[in-house]
Amino acid sequence: MTRFFKLATVSDVLIILVLIVISFLPFAVFYAQQSSGGERFVVITKDQTVLHEIALSDIDDTEQITIDSDDGHYNTINISNGEVHMHDANCNDQVCVRSGAIDSPGETIVCLPHKVIVEITAKDSTDDQEIDIISSFIFTKGLHYE
Amino acid sequence: MSNNQRLVYIALLASQAVIIGLVERMIPSPFFFAPGAKLGLANIITCMALYTLPVKDTMKVVVIRLLLQTLLAGTVSTFLYSGMGALASFLGMLFVKHLPKVSIIGVSATGAVFHNIGQLVVASLVANTFSVMLYLPVLSLIGILTGIATGIAAHYLLHRVERLHYYMDLKTLEIDDMKEVRL
Numbered sequence: 371m372t373r374f375f376k377l378a379t380v381s382d383v384l385i386i387l388v389l390i391v392i393s394f395l396p397f398a399v400f401y402a403q404q405s406s407g408g409e410r411f412v413v414i415t416k417d418q419t420v421l422h423e424i425a426l427s428d429i430d431d432t433e434q435i436t437i438d439s440d441d442g443h444y445n446t447i448n449i450s451n452g453e454v455h456m457h458d459a460n461c462n463d464q465v466c467v468r469s470g471a472i473d474s475p476g477e478t479i480v481c482l483p484h485k486v487i488v489e490i491t492a493k494d495s496t497d498d499q500e501i502d503i504i505s506s507f508i509f510t511k512g513l514h515y516e
Numbered sequence: 517m518s519n520n521q522r523l524v525y526i527a528l529l530a531s532q533a534v535i536i537g538l539v540e541r542m543i544p545s546p547f548f549f550a551p552g553a554k555l556g557l558a559n560i561i562t563c564m565a566l567y568t569l570p571v572k573d574t575m576k577v578v579v580i581r582l583l584l585q586t587l588l589a590g591t592v593s594t595f596l597y598s599g600m601g602a603l604a605s606f607l608g609m610l611f612v613k614h615l616p617k618v619s620i621i622g623v624s625a626t627g628a629v630f631h632n633i634g635q636l637v638v639a640s641l642v643a644n645t646f647s648v649m650l651y652l653p654v655l656s657l658i659g660i661l662t663g664i665a666t667g668i669a670a671h672y673l674l675h676r677v678e679r680l681h682y683y684m685d686l687k688t689l690e691i692d693d694m695k696e697v698r699l
């Protein structure tokens with residue numbers, strides 16, 4: 371194994387480090403974009419359709435939103451003090467409830483079994499397509515985990 | 517090198533790359549946790565072409581491989597993805613190869629990462645959203661590892677296959693000739 375590593379030169383190691391940095395650039399750009407926006411919105415999506423889109427500044431006290439579906443599934447989302455968390459859900463893994471509160475743009479709470487996504491965005495220009503892409507990535511990854 | 521010899525060598529490299537690409541498609545991807553990641557074994561051939569052929573002929577190898585692979589096992593959309601990936605990785609490898617003291621391992625890793633960048637740029641243009649690019653770290657970290665592996669493979673091929681020495685020598689000779697003409 372060491373003779374393989376002897377093939378690499380110092381410049382190779384430098385190039386590989388630069389490549390690693392380059393590969394994380396999209397994250398930097400994304401967070402710079404998200405944090406530059408002023409108002410924060412909570413976007414709640416089920417089955418890739420947007421159900422609620424609320425500005426965090428519109429809520430003074432505590433607001434509770436319940437997402438019910440025909441098959442008895444429910445998710446209860448609490449919004450208070452500029453924070454959002456999944457208060458209760460009757461899904462089987464409870465990952466969404468345990469993932470805690472989110473408050474900054476780009477953060478999400480995902481309930482895979484009920485296909486509910488709670489997302490904080492910086493602007494209200496969330497076109498449906500963008501959510502489709504994000505959720506399809508989440509769902510393909512989720513499928514591979516199962 | 518005579519013209520015919522050059523043509524045959526380009527055709528051989530391109531066809532080997534196509535076959536390696538097709539065989540690789542039959543192997544189930546070892547990266548089950550990251551859809552879209554692959555070994556990129558055909559990168560070995562691009563590396564070898566880069567080290568044994570002039571830039572113009574290397575480009576011919578890459579383009580022929582791309583067209584044949586699309587005709588044999590692709591669709592228009594995979595052509596868009598792999599075409600942009602091949603272009604980006606070719607330019608990246610060409611650039612890195614001219615940096616001082618870089619071995620074939622660094623060149624190959626760059627090729628792998630730039631292939632992913634090219635693909636994701638097309639994907640984000642098609643989907644019309646930037647968020648697809650957030651998938652890059654997953655793909656490129658795997659790409660760096662497979663790139664190092666294919667680089668080691670290409671290194672041993674270049675050093676152990678004697679016929680390739682002939683082409684490498686020819687290439688350095690040709691470059692020296694061109695320098696003399698310019699002087």
